[in-house]
Amino acid sequence: MNQKNALIVSAHSADFVWRAGGTVALYAQRGWNVHILCLSFGERGESARLWKRENISLETVKQIRREESEQAAAILGASVSFLDCGDYPLRVDDETLFKIVQVYRDLKPEFVLTHSFKDPYNFDHPLANHLAMEARIIAQAHGHSPHEPVIGAPPVFLFEPHQPEQCEWKPETFLDISSVWEQKYQAFQIMGAQEHLWEYYTRVGLQRGAQASRNSDKKIKYAEAFQCVYPRVTDDLL
């Protein structure tokens, strides 16, 4: 078969929902295999609600977060896997890095989505960016597991951080996600812990939609925005 792949590298198990859920759903709808790789469950730093439960254990937090993440991925039409590297701080050794390389080699993704280069509120995010990019480079090296074919040069897009200007992140590409907004919003609702974020990221979707309209002659209600790491190579400027 000839199914195309996309790869999402997410520091914590919920990031992909808020930041790239529309893109995931859109490409899944188009028949792509969209695979989400979660480096951690966000169990320590992004599960405040769960830690309010008396005597909850770390393992239980991780289990709940995993289940939520799997449900959200299912709603979006994507597959998901977890590396369980820990969070706050995320720490990744080379053995794990090579697992990410293997994901690249197995999927040969057409494009990759990951976090911004900087985030002064969250050091796991830039580290996830670094890992996603370093693994891509190693996957291109002929001398890494030399019996395997290397990958090409898939473009890397950086999805929107929580406070974009503070992260020196700039929207350079807008993708219209209006047709899959309902799915994205359903995926939000799985993430029970973080209800105030439903509204926050609904507004992000609307603002980016309004801006996408301004930058085109289209009427776009919801959009997701991405920064581009590499130059685009194209036959058509538009």
Next chain:
Amino acid sequence: MNQKNALIVSAHSADFVWRAGGTVALYAQRGWNVHILCLSFGERGESARLWKRENISLETVKQIRREESEQAAAILGASVSFLDCGDYPLRVDDETLFKIVQVYRDLKPEFVLTHSFKDPYNFDHPLANHLAMEARIIAQAHGHSPHEPVIGAPPVFLFEPHQPEQCEWKPETFLDISSVWEQKYQAFQIMGAQEHLWEYYTRVGLQRGAQASRNSDKKIKYAEAFQCVYPRVTDDLL
């Protein structure tokens, strides 16, 4: 008829050849009307060869430059017009700015190419950038010549300056121009004054081609590179 338009705003009458000749030829070949608007003839600052002729007059220099420019445009399949604003320094009043606005209104271009934001070697180039962008904004204003329809939001791409790093210009989009390279090189040869530039810009084409190959899985011999002013709005990240 339904011919699509592109607009090139060139400070001097030869800039479009070196910096965007391939893109011009490519879109012309695809049936577009590509229109080149030259703000000056480059008569004072970019005609060193001609000024070596004894007793040559400014008018003669301008005339020769105009003819070369028209020939080059013809080779590339484009139309060309001239505003004759003078160069070194280029100076443009609001009346002329409104002429550029009118070109936008008449053409409703799908995209616009112009110079970089900065150029410490050439102050006419950033001014051309400013004019191209200001005219585009005014052409969008409902109260400017209110009886006319306004334009939409055509993307603006900045073509490559002579010393890219010194101009803080960054290649963000590569267009494969291999199929029209011969035309571009023929247009070079019209520009008799600047033979050393033929080689210089042939090498630019090859370097950008090699880089375009590196950033994709394609084999590209010649490319032109552009910086993007506005975010891209798209249905497809690739």
Next chain:
Amino acid sequence: MNQKNALIVSAHSADFVWRAGGTVALYAQRGWNVHILCLSFGERGESARLWKRENISLETVKQIRREESEQAAAILGASVSFLDCGDYPLRVDDETLFKIVQVYRDLKPEFVLTHSFKDPYNFDHPLANHLAMEARIIAQAHGHSPHEPVIGAPPVFLFEPHQPEQCEWKPETFLDISSVWEQKYQAFQIMGAQEHLWEYYTRVGLQRGAQASRNSDKKIKYAEAFQCVYPRVTDDLL
């Protein structure tokens, strides 16, 4: 009397509502004289709705925009004046610049709000920034109208542009405007022409409020954000 003054320099007659209406209302409520100086009415570039009326004249557009602006200022508790310099493009000669200098000298404002340094969608905004800053500098010069006292060094804050990341604008100070939100929203409603903007800037207020909460230990619903031009001089870091 000893009333304190603040000065808002607005390129068009509605900018201050969307971008600084909360701050205006907050300081007015505190007993300050907040004065809004509109360089133009936004008659050509920001009055699309009015131009749909058949045979409307430029003068009528300006008159309606002036009235809306006066009503909005009244709701916010501020005074407003107009320089009628034209828009799209805004053009200001030195005589007008000196009028702005005079406003500085007359008011001796404690702080100044104006537009961002850059805006690739709107060239009147950066020009307003430039004028507000240049007038401030001239108002400090002992040899300008040497019989008058000079002003001190009021801080200058840049209010939020429509597409902040594209304007290289960064929120560096958040002001809680929750207590005056109703006034700000009433002022929105005067601006009949631009209904979609009511929602857009309501969302801006909520996003900035959420971000202000994240950057403090307070619960803030609505905020306005500003970039700082000059360093802060203080007795207290907090």
Next chain:
Amino acid sequence: MNQKNALIVSAHSADFVWRAGGTVALYAQRGWNVHILCLSFGERGESARLWKRENISLETVKQIRREESEQAAAILGASVSFLDCGDYPLRVDDETLFKIVQVYRDLKPEFVLTHSFKDPYNFDHPLANHLAMEARIIAQAHGHSPHEPVIGAPPVFLFEPHQPEQCEWKPETFLDISSVWEQKYQAFQIMGAQEHLWEYYTRVGLQRGAQASRNSDKKIKYAEAFQCVYPRVTDDLL
């Protein structure tokens, strides 16, 4: 009791004197508990004078540096502790990082001072910055030592590096330290090793004082300058 806390994270045991001694003394004078956390003694890289003594041991250097640092802290009215992580290069494992997290949790500081993001002359300084910021983020995570209360969002200010422009550090807040200058200068004198620095940092104090005066309507003799990491959240723009 209700004493407020401030935290200074200093790569070497003398950095806080030159770069933040005035701020330390000022807040101590106001009744705050100002705690200085020294990651190393600067024993290898910032003790050239001591290494001139024949046969001096690393332990002796560290002991002398510790004593000087304690004396300087006492003069400034602050407490000080040491993590003894080594310098040139500073190296910190996660166990030590969690000790810094614990300091945040214990102190719940109102603000934090640390080094600049970059320093091409000293790689311990940016690492101290990174640790101070990463520890702050982890101290905010509900799942880190979940039985303990998390901290809020204390602002982080970056004190002045030795060659500010080379470090891409920008003074964004000036604090008037004239009233405690004598204490700061006394603390300088404890640092016997580095006499030429007394004059250097006296001049820094005077230059920043002169600049603080220029940016306000006050007459300020000595100031310390800081870059701000996070946006300010405030009720008052001034």
Next chain:
Amino acid sequence: MNQKNALIVSAHSADFVWRAGGTVALYAQRGWNVHILCLSFGERGESARLWKRENISLETVKQIRREESEQAAAILGASVSFLDCGDYPLRVDDETLFKIVQVYRDLKPEFVLTHSFKDPYNFDHPLANHLAMEARIIAQAHGHSPHEPVIGAPPVFLFEPHQPEQCEWKPETFLDISSVWEQKYQAFQIMGAQEHLWEYYTRVGLQRGAQASRNSDKKIKYAEAFQCVYPRVTDDLL
């Protein structure tokens, strides 16, 4: 004779003393003709002391400033001329621009010193930078006064603004001026109006000297620092 020339383009008649007086004296001492071109006298914005004299006229202020400037230039061993374009705001038409071009053509300077690209405290300074650079470019154009020989490509260095970090100015080259410090300080003393600046710029000289020492293996007491506009072309990296 074969005397080498250097050109200093100074917005106001005192700038060259504070910012480049050492370099001027050093090259004058080496037998160069160093020519200072003052675009204005700084009569409105930099003569506060003079405006305190009762009933002093603008012409008298200009006359005094001219005389001080001539005396300072003489002490430094340089020639000086004045274009009297006015200050706060400096305004220059093309006719005056062409006079600056003529200075370039007449002097064929080996290098040029002028102001920084930005200065949020002083808009005459960036304009002087722009004029110095634009005139240099026009002087290179074969079609400008085509009967005259064009100039080559003299490097342009930007001298130190009053608040360097706020001006985004970076010291990239340090010149040891210790041997001519006495002359520079004597020139300071001519500038009676601005006594507090004597000390300020003495400290600047010492700080830049200390930094120059740190960046070399030399012992340098006083230095001047410059930002470089163009890349250096050299036979020797050191």
Next chain:
Amino acid sequence: MNQKNALIVSAHSADFVWRAGGTVALYAQRGWNVHILCLSFGERGESARLWKRENISLETVKQIRREESEQAAAILGASVSFLDCGDYPLRVDDETLFKIVQVYRDLKPEFVLTHSFKDPYNFDHPLANHLAMEARIIAQAHGHSPHEPVIGAPPVFLFEPHQPEQCEWKPETFLDISSVWEQKYQAFQIMGAQEHLWEYYTRVGLQRGAQASRNSDKKIKYAEAFQCVYPRVTDDLL
């Protein structure tokens, strides 16, 4: 003897040829000892050609790469040593860092060449930059191996990466290498694996030569370009 030293820190065993071969040859020709320190052989990531050989082992690849590198260094007149740290990813522990420190202490180089700060295509390059700079700083510390003399402050230059604009690298110094071009090109030819790079870097040499000519009054055919890490300290601006 009094031979001067230069140090090249190269991530992989071929980098120095493409990026700094001319400078190496030029200084070797002038009688300097130019020492090249290769952190890895580029065995995994930069030996695609070799990996096409059936059943080739990692050790054989490294051996071939070492030999090529030694031959190229010999042609250029330089010495070379290898740390064999591995590539894709390069990983260096402190023990190895201290070996680099020892090279600095042994050589006391007059200048250092290494990679750019950033490279989104190659993470070994920025790491080599970091190591070269960190080792230099440690070699300056009196308490590191305190019995040894410390080094001074050799300037560090960053040679040209493969896609300069994407690496935020800027040419700030051009060195004319025309006189040693033949040697550089011979060294290219040793690098059998990467024939397409011969042409690519020949064009780089020609483009930088043309740019060097533009920035001077010299006629330069081939040049190498460098970014400067530290400010230049000089007696002569030119």
